[in-house]
Amino acid sequence: MTDTDTMITLVGSRLAKEGEEFVFLGESRECQKCKLKRTCLSLEPGRKYHVVKLRSDTVHECFIHDSGVLAVEVVSSPVVAAIDSKKAIAGARISYERPKCTDFDDSLYDLINPEGINNGDKCTVSKVIDSIDEGLLSGCSLKKVELNL
Template sequence: MVITLVGEKLAKPGVEFIYYGPADPCKSCRLARVCVGNLEPGRRYKVVRVRNIEHSCPLHEGKVRVVEVVEPAIDVAVEPRIAVVGSKIKLSFVECNDPEKQDLVKPEGLFEGDLVKILEIVGDFECEGKKYKIVRVIREKE
């Protein structure tokens, strides 16, 4: 669980966002350490709890709220031989040049080489004549 700040409109349980890095005004903000200091650029986060604390912010239409976030489970295509529920694998993205399938091939929030745990197999996936499994994974901290 990570504590951070999000704009008032995003401060609802279940809302997911991807953190792309701090904006210029964040660099001199007194709240930067708790706001953006706890987040990793390129990672996906899901709001799980909203606290009753708010602060003014020049970026988020005036106010940000204190929230608790987690990295959610993400679906990704993998080789069938490694699609074993409960196993931990070092993520290796499969080859697929179809632009419409990139959300499963290289989903935002995961990086090649991440250690992930396979939670479930959610389906089958085919690209360029090769068959893959779609698995739901959660990133493991090394």
């Protein structure tokens, strides 16, 4: 991670801890009247972020977060997902596609439908974690991987 990878934003004071991860959901109606919204809304909606550093102890009022917001530095978080085994090569640059498996064990739901990534997103397979037991799937060969956007 380099300094250029970090972004400054405001997050709810309860989330403002180093190591905390969150998915940025985007602008709320209440954000329209806030004078700090440009700082908060600098992130990409639907993406997963990781708090790397608190910037200040100053709590700012917020129409959404009842305990206010704090300035933090964040980076994009890797997404752990299931992808087709043929694409699961460490270092490969791929266009993400959700597996087309329709019959799978409930324990795989979060891997097959991961938060923070969308079909068509360009990403890099940073790590191949494991093969997924084919007994939990029907008609698919998948691997659990870590993806970086």
